[in-house]
Amino acid sequence: MGSVTTRKSSGSTTAAPAKRQRAGSSGSASERRDHLVKLAAEIFARKGFQATTVREIATEAGILSGSLYHHFDSKETIVDEVLSTFLDDLIARYRAALESGSDPRTVLSEMVRIGFGTLEPHRAAITVMQNDWNYLRQFERFNYLVKAEDEVEQMWVAQIKAGQAAGQLRADVDPKLTYRMIRDTIWVAVRWFRPGGRLNTTGLAEHYITVLFDGLATGERTTQKG
Amino acid sequence: MGSVTTRKSSGSTTAAPAKRQRAGSSGSASERRDHLVKLAAEIFARKGFQATTVREIATEAGILSGSLYHHFDSKETIVDEVLSTFLDDLIARYRAALESGSDPRTVLSEMVRIGFGTLEPHRAAITVMQNDWNYLRQFERFNYLVKAEDEVEQMWVAQIKAGQAAGQLRADVDPKLTYRMIRDTIWVAVRWFRPGGRLNTTGLAEHYITVLFDGLATGERTTQKG
Amino acid sequence: MGSVTTRKSSGSTTAAPAKRQRAGSSGSASERRDHLVKLAAEIFARKGFQATTVREIATEAGILSGSLYHHFDSKETIVDEVLSTFLDDLIARYRAALESGSDPRTVLSEMVRIGFGTLEPHRAAITVMQNDWNYLRQFERFNYLVKAEDEVEQMWVAQIKAGQAAGQLRADVDPKLTYRMIRDTIWVAVRWFRPGGRLNTTGLAEHYITVLFDGLATGERTTQKG
Amino acid sequence: MGSVTTRKSSGSTTAAPAKRQRAGSSGSASERRDHLVKLAAEIFARKGFQATTVREIATEAGILSGSLYHHFDSKETIVDEVLSTFLDDLIARYRAALESGSDPRTVLSEMVRIGFGTLEPHRAAITVMQNDWNYLRQFERFNYLVKAEDEVEQMWVAQIKAGQAAGQLRADVDPKLTYRMIRDTIWVAVRWFRPGGRLNTTGLAEHYITVLFDGLATGERTTQKG
């Protein structure tokens, strides 16, 4: 379990183990909570964290705004859950890819696929992270976001360096810089990607992998140095 | 004058007529105004548009919040000016590049350089556009942002298609998709780029141009189809 | 049974009938209720009535806030019980002292001792009465507090007047005023008295009785008129 | 200047020096502020700090509740000003009495008179201090209340000890305990004292001084030991 996961479980004050699951009932306490988090995530994504009122979230859930506080300590606790759920999943997937033992280029391709693969299931969370990161990181409670980001960066940079060492990747690019560009290119796609268009996220990933490794140009590489 | 510029002058209904009134004077109204816009842009970039209060801007300027309303109709008028100033400049530069008559690949390289080149002078505006776009576009008054975006998209896509037609760029990539990835990669750099680091924006641009055209991989292109 | 006691039993409409139902049983409803009242009294004393939430009381008792309503109609019912229990006890003791048939000065001394003697067993209730009286008396349901206060006042004033008539107490002091000062001096001690200090409540009482009857000064009385 | 005074002046964020007193206008900014503080003090005294809403204060002042925040940071800032104004005045008066150079018994009598003398001008503040002290002291910002209380205690205890050393006061009483009883007796009078009754505060003071020094009893002192 990574730092994000760890923090989250201690942070969710109401994270009760599904108590006395009511027979025939459609959801436990934690399911209700998860449902609310998903609703909120959609609105946060659409309007931005600050512009979203707790009343909107509550109304969307069919309850009164005060009732939300039966489930969450604060509005921030809700985004917190949105973001950490995404990061937990992402980091878990990255780890699995790293443990495959494949060569660096293959691992990196897989990591690109993982990234694009989160675009649909975690669309709302990624959107929030893109748009409200700058605001949220001001608060101490979101320090773990920076830590998770660092952990991910190290995974990528290590693979890029390994690829250079193995001669698979050109040696004249800066690993950290390259990582950042890849990262941004993937996540920012959330702003315009809509399921049902010409390409699905798999297609997007393959398209990007192509350009990323072989470039846009035709013919021989002109700038190769390493 | 582009569409953005046009809209802007009609948008600043209050102060616009007075703008050149005292042109040449050192403490002119328009200079004061520009100064305030710059101050505001910095705070918007740091804290986000919504999280920035009118009072903060005023305090930074050494006046009271009510006094800001002698210069601007509203808080939105201020961001408006921040964003349109940037877009005016950007579009003007792109036009110049397009009019150079160079081959598509050269023009595209130049456009990448232009993009990275705005990172420093327009850092605040680009940051605001990245972070608050989603929120601002909800308001009718910012429709022109979408128009400007479309205009820019057409410039890029046309060049990419021209490059493919001329055989300079691989034909198996989607021009629009490719444009978006390039665009995002450039602008999102504003989140982590800090002047004074290993690379300046020129270095960044060249680094990216290399990877963009030739790819990360070494050896022969493996996925080339066109 | 005094007026306080009477009012109380009619006040606790819900649980009262059940009270002696299982008298003698070790886990009876009334014992549970008394336990809860004591818990609540401590918190009321520490934080003030208004600042104490029903949830705090419930949590302290190891149950959920809603569950408290099986025992009490409302938060006010709880303080009500806290205060009336104290007043019942106090008035009963005063009556006993009055019925001793001793001379006024002796009775008054005994009443002082009774007052200080409640400081420990009824610390919480006295604290609540001191701090929240002003707030609680706004509500009709607490009118009985004023009645109990009046009853006590009459007991004291009568004894003081009797002492003056008998020549035991100086005639140039106002009985009502004197009573109030004595009363306040005793009760307010709850704010600083802590068991285990230099003096216990018996010591406190004797100390006060000394000063009260003989004054702080040495030598002959200088202001004696009557 | 004492600690209370010092703290207060740094605490009053808006304590502007009466700027540009508008000719013909009835009050400066600080006068307006003082007026609001007085209004608030009355309501705090009547209903208690917590039970008083900012809306009530504002309504009483003829403005909207939000407008109060033009003058004060928070509801707590208002009580703060209420209490510190009183304590500043009280401590200043005590100091003057101490500097008179009179014998201890005379000084103590004067201090009693000072105490009762504040009952009318500072009735609201004293009431608040009596009723809401327990609640307010929970907050760090009111730590200075405790400090002020300590300072006052030292003044009194020193005089009582001096009186004992000089043979003016009986030696068999505890100075600290005695101080506390005097203090409480004076302040708690605020709960029942109403101007216009049989005795004014001067009468009250003399009444209490009599009882305090000479006691309630007639004839020779019976418990004198020192």
Next chain:
DNA sequence: AATGAATGAGGCTTCATTCAT
């Protein structure tokens, strides 16, 4: 060009209480 007082709408949150289970 600026002040300073005020508005008014709205935001987040708290909390006593209810009620179905």
Next chain:
DNA sequence: AATGAATGAAGCCTCATTCAT
């Protein structure tokens, strides 16, 4: 006897904006 979800009213505070001076 207790749970847990929800209510609904209210509370404190924020903030863009207005306006008389």
